[in-house]
Amino acid sequence: MSEAPPGILERFRRLIRRSLAARLATIAIVSVLGLVAMGFIAHAQFNRALLRLLIDPEIESVADNLIGNSGPGLAGELALQDLPYDPRYLQPLSGRYFQIARIHDDLLEVQVISPSLFDVNIQLDPKLQAELTAANAPRGPRYIDVAGPDNEPLRVIARVEQIPQLEGRYLFLVGVAPRAILAPAANLVGLAFAVFVAFCALMVAAVSVLQVRVGLEPLHQLQRDIASVRRGDSERLGGEYPAEIQPVTEELNALVDHNREVVERARRHVGNLAHALKTPIAVLKNAAADGKNNEVMRQSIDEMEAFVERQLRRARVAARAEARAGAQAPTIAYRTPVLQNLEDLIFMMEQKYDHQKAVDISIEAEGDVTFRGEREDLLEMVANLIDNACKYGRSQVIVRLLPPFESNGLMEIVVEDDGPGLSDSEQSLAMARGARLDEAAPGQGLGLSILKETVDLYAGELLFERGELGGLKARLRLPATD
Known part of the structure; x- marks a missing residue:
């Protein structure tokens, strides 16, 4: 059964994983979309600010004028002594309207409307009307947005007041259609925002192209230099690269x-x-x-x-x-506990020399340490040192296990005996390939030199010095894991 082809999202994920250029392009696209969204939000906030600055003060002034000019009519109804001074409130469907209604429980009895409303009323949502006309409703102006004639959006101020010499409470509504006022400014600002967003998008696109062409150029140069090393034209990577590379x-x-x-x-x-x-x-x-x-x-x-x-x-x-080559730890994939392997190795050496000579082999360790390498290599290196200590020591061999140094992360295995030891010249000669200090012992004189090569393989250290027991002290330093 054949597998279903990957979807768009999965193909996009693969592209992102495989291409730095695709990642940069994605970041650029997301940035542009974010700029566009911020442009729409900023435009909407600008329109709201214009409402508060241009329209709200006007309708509040007209509401104050209406309340001041309200009084009882001939039949006891509310009447206006003077109409607002703005003639647009007299012109039908001009976009400026007012309405005064008496509150009867939860109902409104419209008593006065502006001539601009002609033969319609400003309708309120029942829930909003209940909030405005409630007996415990807070006093003071309230700005709301409702639908006016022909469902035209209106910015309205609503005030509930009591008029002297008249019973009951009255709801004053003064509204202005914001479109006529804000349209010129909104169009200009919208154009400015569109130009700004387009400019930012072009800048982001240009920066992204520069990032792909210029920012990734060191990687292309690194690729060319590696190819040069592989072909044998260069021995090492010697170019100047950014700090990140x-x-x-x-x-x-x-x-x-x-x-x-x-x-x-x-x-x-x-x-x-x-x-x-x-x-x-x-x-x-x-x-x-x-x-x-x-x-x-x-x-x-x-x-x-x-x-x-x-x-x-x-x-x-x-x-x-x-x-598994690395700069400092070629065999970093291996972890070998040291203490138990040392104890097993000492037991084997005691069995080996039990019938040859009386040698006391002791171990001193504060705790276990983990060697960053293979167990066989560790046993081969330490066995070589302990075997030589048992061979040339008189009666005592001490093996110490020291924890890693904080400076370089190398643990230390110290093998010390009470034999004759080696002079400085003999120590140098012992590390030479094929050199033998004891011609009576079998072998080809390669043990310590091969041991040194293994130590170097692990980026370790092998030192010889005079020990406290009078014989040779071998200090084997190897990389340890955390």
């Missing part, structure tokens, strides 16, 4: 440097393998020529096989580190 270029340069280091390390591994196999091959040749030293041949073959396996394991570690 500079960290990315630094990480990419670190990745390039790391890959170059991995290649160099692979070359060294090949050299180590060739160096290690020279002696066993020579022994095999001599044994083969003799035809009697089968045990020597077996031992040499075992040594070659072990070393080849060791180098293959180191190559796999380097390959994993290359795949």
